[in-house]
Amino acid sequence: MWLLVICLVAFPLLYEWSITFKYFCKMAFYNGWILTLAILAIPICAVRGRNVENMKVLRFMLLHIKYLYGIKIEVRGWENFNIKEPYVVVSNHQSSLDLLGMMEILPGRCVPIAKRELMYAGTAGLACWLAGVIFINRKKTDDAISVMSEAAETMLKEDVRVWVFPEGTRNHSGSLLPFKRGAFHLAVQAQVPVIPVVMSSYKDFYSKKDRKFATGKCTVRILPGVPTLGLSPDDVPDLTDRVRGLMLDAFSQMSTERPGKEPGGIH
Numbered sequence: 067m068w069l070l071v072i073c074l075v076a077f078p079l080l081y082e083w084s085i086t087f088k089y090f091c092k093m094a095f096y097n098g099w100i101l102t103l104a105i106l107a108i109p110i111c112a113v114r115g116r117n118v119e120n121m122k123v124l125r126f127m128l129l130h131i132k133y134l135y136g137i138k139i140e141v142r143g144w145e146n147f148n149i150k151e152p153y154v155v156v157s158n159h160q161s162s163l164d165l166l167g168m169m170e171i172l173p174g175r176c177v178p179i180a181k182r183e184l185m186y187a188g189t190a191g192l193a194c195w196l197a198g199v200i201f202i203n204r205k206k207t208d209d210a211i212s213v214m215s216e217a218a219e220t221m222l223k224e225d226v227r228v229w230v231f232p233e234g235t236r237n238h239s240g241s242l243l244p245f246k247r248g249a250f251h252l253a254v255q256a257q258v259p260v261i262p263v264v265m266s267s268y269k270d271f272y273s274k275k276d277r278k279f280a281t282g283k284c285t286v287r288i289l290p291g292v293p294t295l296g297l298s299p300d301d302v303p304d305l306t307d308r309v310r311g312l313m314l315d316a317f318s319q320m321s322t323e324r325p326g327k328e329p330g331g332i333h
């Protein structure tokens with residue numbers, strides 16, 4: 067009798083622990099593997115010095131990780147990236163796994179804006195610096211704004227695209243946080259389009275809260291560009307709300323699709 071009670075209690079606990087253990091191992095390997103790949107990337111990138119072209123090196127070195135983790139990434143809307151001029155990409159930010167979706171579609175000469183702390187993440191920080199990642203100090207708004215104004219000039223002078231996570235922090239709530247305005251000021255200053263990118267919720271295979279990390283599928287949708295030609299700083303709040311609305315619609319639509327099914331119908 068007691069044995070039965072012990073088994074009934076122990077098995078679910080062991081099962082829970084094994085899921086949690088797997089989560090921690092997979093996350094540790096994810097970070098460790100990126101730090102290791104960065105060791106290989108640094109000398110290759112250092113040959114060119116700090117240069118946005120080095121982002122290609124990081125991209126090709128990271129592309130295989132989705133296979134290691136059994137994450138299938140489906141991309142929709144590639145054609146919306148077919149713009150020769152620079153643009154600002156804005157995307158939702160659920161977790162550090164976003165790096166996989168980002169690398170899957172990262173356009174040429176495109177650099178992300180990242181929090182300054184990432185620069186100190188050992189080898190990964192150095193690799194990011196060599197690839198031209200733009201670092202901002204989120205605690206000093208004025209500093210961050212001046213770095214982003216410089217970025218607007220660089221975009222035009224050096225034909226560079228910029229990727230921003232306008233939520234400003236990771237968010238796994240199943241919706242979108244209010245957007246920070248920096249990305250939209252940047253696009254208006256440079257008078258370039260904003261291209262929204264939406265990554266579907268990871269909830270089916272990944273949850274930091276539940277310590278779950280299984281295999282699964284993620285859809286990445288590139289939405290049509292939103293032009294900013296002729297807009298002024300006064301139009302930024304409206305532009306921000308409009309783009310957030312478009313992304314929220316796409317995110318909600320993607321969340322109601324069953325994994326592996328195309329939208330728009332029962333199959």
Ligand SMILES: CCCCCCCCCCCCCCCC(=O)SCCNC(=O)CCNC(=O)[C@H](O)C(C)(C)COP(=O)(O)OP(=O)(O)OC[C@H]1O[C@@H](n2cnc3c(N)ncnc32)[C@H](O)[C@@H]1OP(=O)(O)O
Nearest residue numbers: 103104107127180181190207210214234246247248249251
């Ligand atoms: C092989 C080896 C691999 C190694 C490894 C590879 C990895 C290679 C990939 C790395 C990938 C990294 C991925 C990292 C991902 C993150 O680190 S996410 C975190 C960093 N990103 C962000 O924070 C997003 C950008 N942030 C912003 O845009 C924010 O607006 C700012 C600029 C930080 C300011 O923040 P804030 O003060 O909290 O908020 P906000 O309300 O937006 O602004 C305050 C006021 O300033 C105004 N303002 C904002 N910006 C501007 C501006 N530019 N001009 C004028 N006014 C402005 C606003 O309009 C607002 O004024 P009001 O409208 O209220 O009057």
Ligand SMILES: CCCCCCCC/C=C\CCCCCCCC(=O)OC[C@@H](O)COP(=O)(O)O
Nearest residue numbers: 097100101161162165186187188190234235236
């Ligand atoms: C010798 C020092 C060693 C430091 C080890 C640090 C381990 C880091 C290892 C690998 C870095 C992987 C690069 C992942 C890039 C994704 C970055 C990311 O997702 O940043 C979070 C940021 O958007 C928002 O931060 P918060 O949610 O506000 O917090």
